[in-house]
Amino acid sequence: MSVEPAPRREVVTGVPRRTARMGRPVRTQSEINEQTTLGAAYVRSLMRSQLRAGLAAFAVLAVVLGSLPVVFSLLPSDLSLWPAGPTLVWAVLGAAAYPFMIVIARWYVRRAERNERDFADLVE
Known part of the structure; x- marks a missing residue:
């Protein structure tokens, strides 16, 4: 019995999709590099979207953390009558605020990276 080698697999590839759009990316990149009016509009658009995300x-x-003093001022002045009054205030200030800030920070970073990715896709 002779064992025949398995036929060699061939990989068939097509033309890369980016080559079909070669005229536009070069023009967009040159607009930015040469600091033309259109290039400045592209960069200004990126900066505005980043500013919008940061301001949001x-x-x-x-609003959330700034309203905490108002909420705490609405609590009874004698916190000893309220069960876990001082402990609750310190728990909110010392522990509960930080996970909220981390969530907002992660949202901001993802939004900023998406803005930059969209801008890079536009330029390429």
Whole structure:
């Protein structure tokens, strides 16, 4: 019995998709590199989207964390009558605020990276 070698597999590839759009990326990159009016508009658009994301994150943090003193002022002045009053206040300030800030920070970073990725896709 003779064992025949398995036929060699061939990989068939097509033309890369980026070559079909070669005229546009070069023009867009040159617009930015040469600092033309259109290139400045592209960069300004990226900066505005990044600013919008930063202001949105700041606004949410300011509203939520800034309202904590108001909420605490609405609590009874004699916290000893309220079960776990001082402990609750310190737990919210010392522990519960940080996971909220981490969630907002992660949202902001993802949004900023998505803005940059969209801009890079536009330029390429």
